[in-house]
Amino acid sequence: MTELQLTLSPEQSADNQFIKKQIAKNLDIETNDISEFKIIRKSIDARGRIPLVIMQLRVFINENTDKHIYQEPFNYRNVSNKKEVIIIGAGPAGLFAALRLIELGFCPIIVERGKNVKERKVDVANISKNKELNEESNLCFGEGGAGTFSDGKLYSRSNKRGNTNRIIEIFHYHGAKDEILYEAHPHIGTDILSVVVTNIRKTILECGGQILFSAKVTDILIENGKAKGVRLADNRVLKSDYVILATGHSARDIYRLLQEKNIAIQAKGFAMGIRVEHPQELINHIQYKGYKSEFLPAASYNLTSQVDGRGVYSFCMCPGGMIVPSATERGQVVVNGMSSSARNSPFANSGIVVELHPKDFTEFHQYGELCGVYFQQQLEHLAYASNGGQNQKAPAQRLTDFIRGRLSADIHKSSYLPGIVSSPIHFWLPKLIGDSLREGFRVFDKKMKGFVTSEAIILGVESRTSSPVRIPRHKDTLQHIQIQGLYPCGEGAGYSGGITSSAIDGQRVAEQISFIDNEKNR
Numbered sequence: 001m002t003e004l005q006l007t008l009s010p011e012q013s014a015d016n017q018f019i020k021k022q023i024a025k026n027l028d029i030e031t032n033d034i035s036e037f038k039i040i041r042k043s044i045d046a047r048g049r050i051p052l053v054i055m056q057l058r059v060f061i062n063e064n065t066d067k068h069i070y071q072e073p074f075n076y077r078n079v080s081n082k083k084e085v086i087i088i089g090a091g092p093a094g095l096f097a098a099l100r101l102i103e104l105g106f107c108p109i110i111v112e113r114g115k116n117v118k119e120r121k122v123d124v125a126n127i128s129k130n131k132e133l134n135e136e137s138n139l140c141f142g143e144g145g146a147g148t149f150s151d152g153k154l155y156s157r158s159n160k161r162g163n164t165n166r167i168i169e170i171f172h173y174h175g176a177k178d179e180i181l182y183e184a185h186p187h188i189g190t191d192i193l194s195v196v197v198t199n200i201r202k203t204i205l206e207c208g209g210q211i212l213f214s215a216k217v218t219d220i221l222i223e224n225g226k227a228k229g230v231r232l233a234d235n236r237v238l239k240s241d242y243v244i245l246a247t248g249h250s251a252r253d254i255y256r257l258l259q260e261k262n263i264a265i266q267a268k269g270f271a272m273g274i275r276v277e278h279p280q281e282l283i284n285h286i287q288y289k290g291y292k293s294e295f296l297p298a299a300s301y302n303l304t305s306q307v308d309g310r311g312v313y314s315f316c317m318c319p320g321g322m323i324v325p326s327a328t329e330r331g332q333v334v335v336n337g338m339s340s341s342a343r344n345s346p347f348a349n350s351g352i353v354v355e356l357h358p359k360d361f362t363e364f365h366q367y368g369e370l371c372g373v374y375f376q377q378q379l380e381h382l383a384y385a386s387n388g389g390q391n392q393k394a395p396a397q398r399l400t401d402f403i404r405g406r407l408s409a410d411i412h413k414s415s416y417l418p419g420i421v422s423s424p425i426h427f428w429l430p431k432l433i434g435d436s437l438r439e440g441f442r443v444f445d446k447k448m449k450g451f452v453t454s455e456a457i458i459l460g461v462e463s464r465t466s467s468p469v470r471i472p473r474h475k476d477t478l479q480h481i482q483i484q485g486l487y488p489c490g491e492g493a494g495y496s497g498g499i500t501s502s503a504i505d506g507q508r509v510a511e512q513i514s515f516i517d518n519e520k521n522r
């Protein structure tokens with residue numbers, strides 16, 4: 001077995017016979033000597049005149065192929081009689097905490113306010129039909145959390161947070177395509193994510209864990225500074241000395257609960273803005289410099305700029321995707337993006353957001369550590385009001401009109417299914433955000449000529465990029481700084497930003513619980 005790297009045109013990269021010949025030529029062997037080759041890394045270099053595909057290959061020469069694809073086998077076993085750990089939230093953080101707990105010999109009991117994926121899909125489809133929003137089952141709440149109806153990108157700005165490969169392997173084991181094992185920028189796609197999430201549930205249940213749906217936690221039980229369990233909306237009480245709080249950044253009632261109970265929370269910086277949508281063909285044209293090939297994926301971009309010392313950047317770019325309604329309460333409009341595994345819609349969208357800090361919303365300081373939440377909420381209500389109260393229709397404007405500060409007389413089609421309404425977003429967006437975005441777009445157009453065009457539209461508002469609150473925990477034990485046995489976890493607690501980092505955080509917390517429990521029992 002040996003490894004080698006090939007640099008190929010997009011067409012060559014899709015031709016296995018050609019690849020075999022290239023391998024033989026490079027290794028000075030006959031093509032018949034090649035038992036099999038596997039792609040172990042694939043990326044696209046679009047910097048030159050013609051986009052190139054870089055492939056790292058593992059080649060088996062006159063030998064049996066390596067059937068063992070996972071670095072370490074998984075150890076999912078029966079834990080039905082083991083110590084129970086309560087996990088609030090079935091997003092990536094909660095689900096991966098559960099899987100790791102099973103490997104470590106604990107029985108996870110997940111309580112999730114939303115529904116299972118199948119039932120949740122009906123509620124999500126209803127939002128797109130512009131019917132009433134279900135406040136407990138939507139794009140953010142339900143099995144798989146905010147990650148289920150997403151692009152399923154498994155990479156982020158920061159890949160430093162832990163063992164990303166392990167997370168990718170677990171997704172693959174539960175039904176994601178082989179490509180995620182070697183693509184430089186792997187993504188799962190919402191169609192496959194729903195299968196993967198269902199399979200993760202099956203693993204948890206088969207091992208004796210439990211998942212309670214439509215089970216909203218309304219209180220965390222605490223005795224003498226120690227977590228003792230949770231109370232649900234229907235008054236049921238579940239008890240355990242270990243409670244993982246993985247409720248995501250949209251569970252504002254949980255932040256309020258903690259504030260009311262005098263459990264420490266801290267305001268933190270986050271980012272807000274709008275979502276921009278271009279024809280995918282235009283983004284392909286810019287990124288691939290006019291080169292067209294059916295073997296090239298829908299092109300993406302990653303743009304950053306600094307405006308008066310403040311970051312303005314693209315966020316959660318979805319090539320070949322669609323803009324989706326992500327509000328969790330009636331009377332709000334919130335947008336985000338998702339794609340299917342094929343990334344084959346005619347649109348490219350991305351959040352364009354401005355970095356914000358608690359000092360930017362002094363007018364909300366009466367709400368203490370929740371000032372950022374109230375700031376977010378105000379903008380989400382403004383977006384709703386600007387559509388004339390038409391449920392989830394989103395305010396929209398041509399990008400060029402936003403920059404020039406004028407209402408769009410007409411607006412072309414968007415991927416956003418509930419519908420759009422022409423709105424003077426430049427007028428009602430807070431000045432700080434509006435000015436920063438305008439300057440950011442100027443910079444982006446220099447980096448990607450043609451990015452600012454009347455063919456692009458913006459939709460408001462992109463407000464749920466990350467949590468405006470941190471739930472502080474000890475650096476080493478990962479327990480809340482005041483409450484023993486309470487483990488703030490994932491994006492809602494301020495320790496991750498994205499599917500992979502939230503999953504990694506869930507695993508870390510599970511490992512810490514195992515360590516602490518073992519220490520106690522020594």
Ligand SMILES: Cc1cc2nc3c(=O)[nH]c(=O)nc-3n(C[C@H](O)[C@H](O)[C@H](O)COP(=O)(O)OP(=O)(O)OC[C@H]3O[C@@H](n4cnc5c(N)ncnc54)[C@H](O)[C@@H]3O)c2cc1C
Pocket residue numbers: 088089090091092093094111112113114139140141142143144145146147148149150151152153154155156215216217218246247248249250251254316324326336337338489490491492496497498499500502
């Ligand atoms: C449309 C969209 C697209 C996205 N695309 C990507 C992407 O491509 N790549 C990426 O890395 N990230 C993406 N993200 C972000 C990513 O989904 C989140 O970072 C990630 O899901 C956070 O994981 P989490 O487990 O910490 O929280 P969440 O996924 O938010 O899960 C929290 C769970 O807790 C439940 N919950 C909340 N309150 C309670 C309660 N009181 N009682 C019981 N249960 C409760 C919620 O219902 C939810 O299921 C996207 C997000 C959205 C909305």
